[in-house]
């Protein structure tokens with residue numbers, strides 16, 4: 701949607717969430733930011749206030765369903781939500797070991813349950829907003845990944861979690877259209893953030909977070925269902941998907957793993 705005035709972003713204490721918060725920060729904008737690290741979150745909140753935004757910053761774990769519901773409701777009561785970005789997520793690689801059950805479940809809890817805990821209460825509240833004139837009632841965005849188009853060895857749980865929220869978001873887009881709620885799924889390639897800083901392999905078409913934030917914002921303003929970038933990596937993934945599975949399996953087995 702164009703010109704959202706009340707924006708909630710999870711995982712805003714670093715990386716893409718921080719870059720989005722800084723990009724949207726301006727006079728007249730209410731930003732509601734969450735993360736778990738209070739110090740980093742307050743630093744981002746301070747920078748957004750310096751840019752003129754009103755900021756509500758709270759350390760809330762996205763896995764904590766009642767806490768997330770309460771946070772979303774408090775922000776909506778302050779100023780009805782226009783845009784909610786479910787960005788918080790983690791990436792754990794398997795290194796040399798096969799992924800343990802506990803690790804898989806942790807990734808699923810944060811990357812899948814955390815997204816649902818953010819989006820579901822927001823959508824319920826947006827649906828009750830008075831019918832707008834020509835524009836939408838609100839917009840929600842779900843942070844998936846290019847890793848959500850295919851299972852890559854080295855990060856099975858991460859890929860599965862990103863595939864789950866991508867498909868969920870795409871279905872929700874069709875479901876929520878009738879209520880005037882826009883849904884976008886965001887699928888970044890490699891972006892320079894703390895999440896990718898530990899990768900010891902060459903990341904093709906790696907980009908900076910502020911540039912990624914501008915691309916995401918433009919896509920959201922245009923109500924793109926799928927915001928995928930960089931396009932060259934997307935093209936490679938599409939080619940990979942078109943190849944016969946035995947060939948892709950052989951190719952992917954050779955890829956370096958995330959530690």
Ligand SMILES: NC(=O)c1ccc[n+]([C@@H]2O[C@H](COP(=O)([O-])OP(=O)(O)OC[C@H]3O[C@@H](n4cnc5c(N)ncnc54)[C@H](OP(=O)(O)O)[C@@H]3O)[C@@H](O)[C@H]2O)c1
Nearest residue numbers: 711713714715716735736737761762788789890891893895
């Ligand atoms: N960077 C990339 O190349 C890339 C590519 C594709 C998709 N993505 C996705 O983009 C999103 C942001 O990643 P990033 O690269 O910006 O990583 P990042 O710098 O590590 O940021 C992750 C953010 O999520 C928050 N977070 C993690 N677990 C949380 C939890 N349980 N509750 C609340 N907040 C939590 C972190 O907060 P604290 O640090 O305060 O705990 C942090 O603010 C993720 O969903 C990631 O999968 C990133």
